[in-house]
Amino acid sequence: MPVRPLNVGVIVKLEPDFSEGNVSYNPDGTLNRAETKNILGPHSAAATLAAFYCKVKYDAKVAIGTMGPPIANQALRQAQLISNADELHLYSDRIFAGADTLATAEVLRLGVSRMNKGLGADIVISGHRASDGETGQTGPQTAWKLSYPFIGNVIDFHIDQEGRSIYAKRFISLYGFYDVIEEIQAPLPVFISADPSYKPSFNTISERLSVARNLNEARNKADNFEKYLQVYNSEGLGADPRYVGLPGSPTIVYKVEKIPKAKAKRRVEFVDGNDTVQLDMVAKKLLQLMTEAPIK
Amino acid sequence: MERYDVAIVGGGTSGLTALRQLANLGKQAVLLEAGNTAGTKNISGGILYSKKPKNGRVYNIEDVFGREFIDDAPYERPITRYILHATSKDKLYSIDLTPVHEYQINYAYSVLLSKLIPWLAKEASDMSEKMGGGIISGVHMRSVRWEQGSSDIVIDTDELEPFRVKAVIAADGVNSELAEVTKARNKFSSEQLYQGVKVVIKLPETILEERFNVTSEEGAAHLFAGDVTMNHIGGGFLYTNRDTISLGAVYHMDSLMDNPVEPSRLMDTLIRNKLVAEFVKDRVPAKKSSQALISKDEEIRQHFMAVKLLKTWNNLRSEYYSRDGIKRLIESGKYGTKDEIGSRIAFLENELVEKYNYEFGDNYVELEYSTKLIPDGKRCRMKAPYYKNILFVGDAAGRGVFVGPRIEGLNVGIDDAVRAANAVARSLDRNNFDEQYLGNFYTKSVEESPYTRDMKEIDKDYLKIFLDCSKNIPKDIVGSRYGMIFKLMSSGTLRGIAVGFANMLGFDRLLPLVESVDTYVNVPVELADRLGKTIDSNYVPSTPSLQERIAKLDYNDDTFPHIQVTKPRSEFMQKMVSLCPTRCYSCENGDVILQHEGCIECGTCAYETLWRHPRGTKGVSYKYG
Numbered sequence: 001m002p003v004r005p006l007n008v009g010v011i012v013k014l015e016p017d018f019s020e021g022n023v024s025y026n027p028d029g030t031l032n033r034a035e036t037k038n039i040l041g042p043h044s045a046a047a048t049l050a051a052f053y054c055k056v057k058y059d060a061k062v063a064i065g066t067m068g069p070p071i072a073n074q075a076l077r078q079a080q081l082i083s084n085a086d087e088l089h090l091y092s093d094r095i096f097a098g099a100d101t102l103a104t105a106e107v108l109r110l111g112v113s114r115m116n117k118g119l120g121a122d123i124v125i126s127g128h129r130a131s132d133g134e135t136g137q138t139g140p141q142t143a144w145k146l147s148y149p150f151i152g153n154v155i156d157f158h159i160d161q162e163g164r165s166i167y168a169k170r171f172i173s174l175y176g177f178y179d180v181i182e183e184i185q186a187p188l189p190v191f192i193s194a195d196p197s198y199k200p201s202f203n204t205i206s207e208r209l210s211v212a213r214n215l216n217e218a219r220n221k222a223d224n225f226e227k228y229l230q231v232y233n234s235e236g237l238g239a240d241p242r243y244v245g246l247p248g249s250p251t252i253v254y255k256v257e258k259i260p261k262a263k264a265k266r267r268v269e270f271v272d273g274n275d276t277v278q279l280d281m282v283a284k285k286l287l288q289l290m291t292e293a294p295i296k
Numbered sequence: 297m298e299r300y301d302v303a304i305v306g307g308g309t310s311g312l313t314a315l316r317q318l319a320n321l322g323k324q325a326v327l328l329e330a331g332n333t334a335g336t337k338n339i340s341g342g343i344l345y346s347k348k349p350k351n352g353r354v355y356n357i358e359d360v361f362g363r364e365f366i367d368d369a370p371y372e373r374p375i376t377r378y379i380l381h382a383t384s385k386d387k388l389y390s391i392d393l394t395p396v397h398e399y400q401i402n403y404a405y406s407v408l409l410s411k412l413i414p415w416l417a418k419e420a421s422d423m424s425e426k427m428g429g430g431i432i433s434g435v436h437m438r439s440v441r442w443e444q445g446s447s448d449i450v451i452d453t454d455e456l457e458p459f460r461v462k463a464v465i466a467a468d469g470v471n472s473e474l475a476e477v478t479k480a481r482n483k484f485s486s487e488q489l490y491q492g493v494k495v496v497i498k499l500p501e502t503i504l505e506e507r508f509n510v511t512s513e514e515g516a517a518h519l520f521a522g523d524v525t526m527n528h529i530g531g532g533f534l535y536t537n538r539d540t541i542s543l544g545a546v547y548h549m550d551s552l553m554d555n556p557v558e559p560s561r562l563m564d565t566l567i568r569n570k571l572v573a574e575f576v577k578d579r580v581p582a583k584k585s586s587q588a589l590i591s592k593d594e595e596i597r598q599h600f601m602a603v604k605l606l607k608t609w610n611n612l613r614s615e616y617y618s619r620d621g622i623k624r625l626i627e628s629g630k631y632g633t634k635d636e637i638g639s640r641i642a643f644l645e646n647e648l649v650e651k652y653n654y655e656f657g658d659n660y661v662e663l664e665y666s667t668k669l670i671p672d673g674k675r676c677r678m679k680a681p682y683y684k685n686i687l688f689v690g691d692a693a694g695r696g697v698f699v700g701p702r703i704e705g706l707n708v709g710i711d712d713a714v715r716a717a718n719a720v721a722r723s724l725d726r727n728n729f730d731e732q733y734l735g736n737f738y739t740k741s742v743e744e745s746p747y748t749r750d751m752k753e754i755d756k757d758y759l760k761i762f763l764d765c766s767k768n769i770p771k772d773i774v775g776s777r778y779g780m781i782f783k784l785m786s787s788g789t790l791r792g793i794a795v796g797f798a799n800m801l802g803f804d805r806l807l808p809l810v811e812s813v814d815t816y817v818n819v820p821v822e823l824a825d826r827l828g829k830t831i832d833s834n835y836v837p838s839t840p841s842l843q844e845r846i847a848k849l850d851y852n853d854d855t856f857p858h859i860q861v862t863k864p865r866s867e868f869m870q871k872m873v874s875l876c877p878t879r880c881y882s883c884e885n886g887d888v889i890l891q892h893e894g895c896i897e898c899g900t901c902a903y904e905t906l907w908r909h910p911r912g913t914k915g916v917s918y919k920y921g
């Protein structure tokens with residue numbers, strides 16, 4: 001019996017580019033969103049890489065979706081460049097504006113069901129969180145709305161296509177204690193979020209050749225990414241206006257406070273690099289610190 | 297275990313040629329390249345020849361990559377002038393060797409491998425993908441083995457699962473690890489090698505063309521012999537690229553071992569030669585030391601502003617002095633006329649001088665420092681360049697033609713690669729990978745190559761052209777040393793006999809006579825002293841320190857050293873303290889120790905160390921090559 005092809009869905013977000021030199025702030029210290037360049041968020045990129053892994057390893061069909069303004073298609077283009085995606089979905093409508101994570105999850109749930117020519121997805125992948133807001137719950141909420149099992153912080157996974165299940169490793173940091181890697185088996189369809197450290201590995205010649213072929217294809221596709229782009233508005237998704245946008249958002253932002261700056265614990269001392277006496281002191285200090293340091 | 301037909305180790309010009317040729321013949325092959333991408337680990341002096349010998353045939357790059365190579369490949373310039381300079385201090389005697397250079401060529405292009413190889417890689421892999429093969433970069437071959445009862449080769453790498461192939465083409469360069477792990481040949485010794493050192497220097501396109509008196513479809517090569525080599529057997533070269541210059545020198549390793557001088561210092565000596573200095577000179581901004589008292593914040597602010605202006609000035613000036621740059625700038629709508637761009641540049645300069653304490657003066661801009669070992673084909677070519685079903689090509693097989701001013705390596709490797717690919721394809725057709733059928737066939741094919749003939753004997757037609765070019769040299773200068781030879785060579789009939797006699801003696805016995813300090817240093821110095829014209833120039837270039845040169849290179853450091861010192865007290869290793877081009881060795885209490893972070897993987901120290909290439913993607917990456 002031929003194995004049924006694997007359908008993958010990825011949800012991504014267009015985020016401000018927080019890398020050096022690209023961020024612009026308003027005089028009051030808030031982010032100047034108009035001036036700051038937007039890119040595919042780094043966590044979304046990790047999720048996209050996981051989709052690329054499925055593409056190379058299982059020859060999967062990949063669809064990428066995002067909710068956002070029309071300019072968010074740039075994130076889709078970048079994601080296609082990484083993953084050689086077959087479909088790009090943009091969920092864009094004025095009434096989606098002001099959505100909190102729950103209302104966003106509703107749109108994404110409807111979006112996922114439209115993916116891969118309406119077949120949906122066997123695996124939905126999201127990033128760990130967004131870098132411009134503490135919104136790590138969008139993924140799990142979407143999973144909940146889809147009624148898929150959710151596996152977070154995935155650092156490695158493989159799929160048993162015949163057995164219709166996923167074997168995933170998830171990284172759990174128990175702050176102050178040992179880190180833990182959990183191995184989990186779950187039935188498909190499943191929702192996973194890629195750990196920020198996720199990096200696929202391709203260890204055979206055939207996989208490497210497939211990587212090269214896919215990246216080549218991806219470059220060609222991304223040059224005409226509009227051809228792969230489908231834009232859905234609220235009606236196209238069949239959304240219930242009560243559950244999306246502002247009306248669907250139970251979150252109330254009561255007050256935003258600036259986080260007070262922590263007092264620096266480090267102390268800076270300037271030393272003249274040409275003064276041997278001062279340098280000698282530095283060397284002595286280093287030696288002292290090293291001898292006193294506990295050996296772990 | 298996965299199976300493929302052929303593996304090629306090394307993605308340089310030879311390896312990529314082999315890949316493309318196999319694809320042309322409909323064969324599947326995978327190419328392993330240790331660098332991050334193909335073209336990041338390759339260095340060449342810089343001329344790629346296409347040749348048409350009178351006897352026999354050679355395979356040129358366009359025979360494999362097609363006419364597209366000539367139309368589209370990013371080579372630099374056709375080299376149309378070839379001049380040898382004998383130097384002594386500020387005096388210079390020049391001989392035009394263009395007829396020698398043009399001997400039996402279709403063309404000669406100056407090339408920068410970091411630009412050329414990605415093009416070749418794309419062409420080769422596109423074709424190879426159709427056959428189920430391709431290029432796999434970032435993978436370092438660790439070892440090969442043969443399983444009992446099978447001729448298939450199992451390849452182990454540092455990065456991937458082992459895989460099986462029917463034959464291997466070793467294109468892994470002068471420090472071939474396939475040769476090392478199979479013991480197919482000995483490591484090259486110092487009498488078989490040259491050490492090449494090179495810097496790439498920036499010079500705007502039209503300034504370069506004016507200075508070397510060439511059009512956009514022409515280029516010049518200048519060779520240097522005499523005191524520039526600091527009494528070593530060897531010589532300097534300068535090739536014009538599109539908007540850069542490749543300046544370098546090649547020294548006999550033996551002669552460096554006798555008198556060890558740091559490669560970076562040798563380079564400085566060459567650059568400070570009056571003519572070279574005049575060739576590379578450009579208008580360069582420099583910060584004046586300032587006494588003004590300004591706050592740290594202000595200093596940082598000024599620095600950032602100045603850097604911004606310098607960047608704009610630099611880009612604008614490169615465009616202004618490039619063939620299409622002015623057109624590009626005007627079409628972009630930013631500027632109306634050429635004069636407008638010129639005055640903008642002048643404004644920026646003025647701004648830098650007035651506000652930011654810069655001054656503009658004569659200096660030169662060095663972009664990249666590199667070194668490479670070059671196997672002397674006359675002395676070290678593998679007589680049977682194979683081991684079982686592994687075929688060695690190019691530098692890996694120790695093949696290159698270096699006879700007097702004739703310097704050819706890339707084209708020899710390309711010719712080998714085609715012959716190896718053809719031999720492997722023939723074996724695939726018959727599924728016969730016996731030594732008799734594959735190795736011997738390839739050896740025979742390589743022996744038939746005109747290049748091999750040039751590594752074995754003197755070509756008297758070439759010699760005649762060379763002598764004709766140098767006929768103005770007074771007989772008494774050379775007479776005292778080579779009087780007999782000259783007399784024999786001066787008439788047609790006697791020349792035939794002399795060359796015949798010389799070839800009977802063989803290159804082995806003849807070379808120590810010809811390749812001597814006399815030929816490479818004393819005669820040129822005497823020539824320049826007596827007949828040379830004095831170069832009138834006050835400009836002394838300020839050369840960067842080795843640290844500055846290393847700082848410009850890109851490294852992906854490996855915590856795992858790829859070299860192990862095994863004989864810390866040997867005479868050879870003691871010399872490496874001076875001869876390592878990036879000063880990786882130091883001597884402590886008589887023991888030579890290694891600090892490998894700045895290593896540029898040239899292999900100068902390979903002879904007496906355990907030397908491997910770094911793991912995949914690790915080590916140095918060149919931007920020009």
